[in-house]
Amino acid sequence: MxxxxxxxxxxxxxxxxxxxxxxxxxxxxxxxxxxxxxxxxxxxxxxxxxxxxxxxxxxxxxxxxxxxEPSFEEDSALHPVAATLQRVLTAYESAPAEPPDLAELRARVDTAWGLWQGSTNRFTEVSMLVPDLTREVQGAVRTLRKSSDAQARREAYQISTDLYFLLRTFTKRVGRMDLSLMVADRAVTSAESADDPLRIAAAKWNLAQILLSQGETEGAEDVALRSIEDLRCELPARTPDQAALEGALWLVAAITSGRRHDHWTARERVQGPATEAAREAGEGNVFWTVFGPLNVGLHTVSVEMQAGEVTEALYVADRLDVNRSPSIERRMTFALEVARCYDQRQEDAAVILHLMNAEASGPEDLRYNTLARDLVRSLLKRARPTFQPQVQAIARRIGLLE
Known part of the structure; x- marks a missing residue:
């Protein structure tokens, strides 16, 4: 298949x-x-x-x-830049002769992240940036790897770590789970080379995310819980940034419990340490994790939906102002979660409404989200004639119908 x-x-x-x-x-x-x-x-x-x-x-x-999910280069129809990225990531080109401009590379990585989290055309815009940016950041690391300038070397590793964070989520979303795992692993190595405890924790969070996507529930849980312990050993006096990263890791651990159908543990992890961390951290975006009280609320919706408590999930969802999230992906994912809640109740009008909300938040996301496309396919098969024009219009916009 x-x-x-x-x-x-x-x-x-x-x-x-x-x-x-x-x-x-x-x-x-x-x-x-x-x-x-x-x-x-x-x-x-x-x-x-x-x-x-x-x-x-x-x-x-x-x-x-x-x-x-396509796993090989010949399956890159979802987004052709994936094949280019694979070549860049595995080329291992010689280090450039000229010293890198680290300030410029930092600005370009931050710009790419800003587009990824804030642009409605994020797939198109980011895909135009990442091949050259990846080549140049990797070149900078090779140039400075043996440099006597310890600060410049550390900064290069930090920049490469942050770029690998971006590549992890980008390659996952375009269906290249193999590349996503590769760059997640490289992010951990880069963060460790930078000797940066907070980035190491963020890298482990990224690694756990891709392990979850691949069904490695136990591995993701182990990475998350060990990372929390390691971070507390490295930085015993918890700062707001550390609290945000610990909270993000607790949410990963909660997801793993839900996947095992241990819904009580999932609730305890969300309502206990994750909520406490959110109070300390406030709303923020530490290393692009978008962790804060709102994100805890979004995970509460997911936990209740997984537990089959659809009414409770919708009750929580109605009290969240997701438009406050700086991440298009989070807003789109939330709309899809709510759509799936209504799909469980076969309330097609509400499913269509929230699919349209998801599309408004991230029109390109809906095209690349396999489960969203399947939700639209289901509606095409079962929706009443009254709703078919709206469903067919969405299907055409995301490429399911001509």
Whole structure:
């Protein structure tokens, strides 16, 4: 099953059949009804992320396979710059002869991050910047690796770490999970070379994020909890920035609990240490984690939805002003989370409304979000004729219909 455009339901049916398991067996092992699984396979319903992880575990396949994330260069149809980035990341070119302008590189990395978090055309704009920027930042590190100027060497590693943070989320969003894991690992190495405890924690947060995306729940939890301990050992007097990073890591740990269906532990981690850290840190964007009380609220919605408490999730969502978030991705993801809540209740008018909200927040995001595209496919199959014009219009805008 090579194409990323094959609906998730068809993928689940294919791998369930390949594993020689009936719908009744898979549904029972995943803790869902046989009718619900049948609707997923027929494309009438879209599985929540936690259900997708359960189904992947039952059928012993990676989550990325069910989502249809492309993993190789020939599958880079979602965004052609991915193949270019792969070549840049693996070229290991010789160090430039000229000394790098670190102030300029820092400004360019910060500009790219600003576009990624704030521009509605972020995929297009960032894709135009990152190949050359990656080549030059990696060149700067090679030039300064053995420099006697310890401060310049450290600054180069810090800049490369921050760029790898950006590349981790960019490559993940365009479907190159292999590259995302590569740059997440490089970010950890760069942060350690910079001897920067806060950046090391942020790098571990990025690594845990991609491990979560690949279904490595235990690995992500281990990285998050160990990083919290390491940060407290390195910096025993907690600052607001440290609190923000610890809180972001606690939210990762909460997600891992939810993926295991340990919803009480997920709630405890969100309502306890993550909430406490948010009070200390306030609203912020330390190393682009966008952690603060609002982000804790967004994760509360996710935890309740995973627990099947859709009414509670929507109650919490109604009290969040997501427009305060500096991140387009967070605003778009929130709108999709709410859309999925309403999808569980099959309230199609509300699903369409929140899909439109997601599209307004990040029009390019909806095109690159596999689960969002599957949500639209489900609506195309099941929505009443009254709603079909709106659904078809969204489908055309994100490339599902001509």
């Amino acid at each position: 090579g194409s990323a455009e094959i609906p998730i339901g068809e993928r689940i049916r294919f791998y369930r059949t390949a594993s020689k398991k009936s719908q009744a067996v898979v549904a029972g092992l995943a803790g869902i009804s046989e009718n619900y699984l049948s609707q997923i396979e027929r494309g009438v319903r879209t599985p929540t992320i936690d259900k997708l992880h359960l189904l992947a575990r039952v059928m012993d396949v990676p989550v990325a396979v069910l989502i249809g």
